[in-house]
Amino acid sequence: MSRFSLNQATLKYAGLQDAVRVTVDAGIESIGLWREPVAEFGLAESAALVRDAGLRVSSLCRGGFLTALDRTAAIDENRRAIEETAALGAPTLVLVVGGLPEGSRDLVGARERVRDAIGELVPDALAAGVSLAIEPLHPMYVTDRAVVSTLGQALDIAEQFDASAVGVVVDTFHIFWDPQVLPQIARAGAGDRIASYQVCDWNMPIAADPLLSRGYPGDGLIDFESLTLAVAATGYTGDIECEIFNQEIWDSAWAGVAARSKESFDLLVAPHLS
């Protein structure tokens, strides 16, 4: 068994059927799904498709966006996302928590609302058997995408709730820079809070659209050895996703992208897992 999982965002322009076919053809055993292509293909149909293909579903992306002053709509949307995660047989719903509401500069208040909203969702997560995985994003996204920027901060929130309901995402791209990253990975593991480990590289120079500055492991400047050893040392045994936002990769042939993702994982990540 390989623990490698291809996140379908790496094949951005593939629909679900193509993404599943390419993943299976590449000899990959697990896939990370996104809500939009799943909705397009149909939830029940998507669940059947991945099941019939023999794939595990490592996570569903994405819930979150919980920072609005009125979060009624966001809570409803996240409840639907939790149900979808369960229906797909995925253990984890990835949460990108949201940035500042229009006109606001209050990061502290936004963070409090994230914590409160997650608290509202915990009963749903427990009932569905789904882990809500708070994903700290790189601080360059703090105002527009995620007011949670560090693993320590994500854990400060997660630890207020049941470990089976709220965990964190360890994504190399977002947290490799953090001087506290290794002790915080250990802390996450000790509390059984690692809900997902995601690997992609930090390409320089930063792309003009800073969302798209990710690369295959090995193409950028991240030390995958130290991060992977730290994750492995916690006893984390789940799938490991490769999720790359990169225009050149998105414009490449899908089969090659899947193969290259797995090769990079086998070369730079897998050797440090045992």
Place this chain on the structure above:
Amino acid sequence: MSRFSLNQATLKYAGLQDAVRVTVDAGIESIGLWREPVAEFGLAESAALVRDAGLRVSSLCRGGFLTALDRTAAIDENRRAIEETAALGAPTLVLVVGGLPEGSRDLVGARERVRDAIGELVPDALAAGVSLAIEPLHPMYVTDRAVVSTLGQALDIAEQFDASAVGVVVDTFHIFWDPQVLPQIARAGAGDRIASYQVCDWNMPIAADPLLSRGYPGDGLIDFESLTLAVAATGYTGDIECEIFNQEIWDSAWAGVAARSKESFDLLVAPHLS
């Protein structure tokens, strides 16, 4: 007396004489200098120019770049920068510590070299009466400019040395995102480690050249009230610099830029200082 200081990088294309003239004409009492324009005009001539203009020199930018495996050249360069800082009558030399050396992915090792190099420079700083100010830069610059990304990390290094020799820069643009920013400002103040407070805003979307995404206070998404109150609460009484890298501002008429910088400071920063 106003504590506002115009960093001359805000007037990137002005030589030293023009920058000094524009600063004085705008009724500003202090200026932050850069080594290159000072060298161009001459060190002794520059010192005389600012003294005759009646300006304080709040800091000299910049020393640092201490992460090379062989730091002999960097140490020599920083010793010259310390001497220049003293000759200009400035209390502070700002250090941008440097990114990863070519081909390296070892952030931990690079950070150790920064600490060791600063230790080598401490006797020179003490002898010259100059404070070395470690500037944490936003984590988007971690690989190419500064392996020190947070105020906490800068303080962990600074606190290993005499407080009169090594301090930190509190720059709103670089640290506003940090969930630990307020307690770390308090910690910096308690240890008498705030060597410089710099204000500029975080403009969104991030500029295609991410170095240039700064704005006048008020143009972006930073809450200057909470940060300035935290700095003021420490008892910091030094000058407060406005240093903006922004192509549109660089291309604007200098007198207007100086006036607008001071207005932004008077409106958004000064009210929270007392």
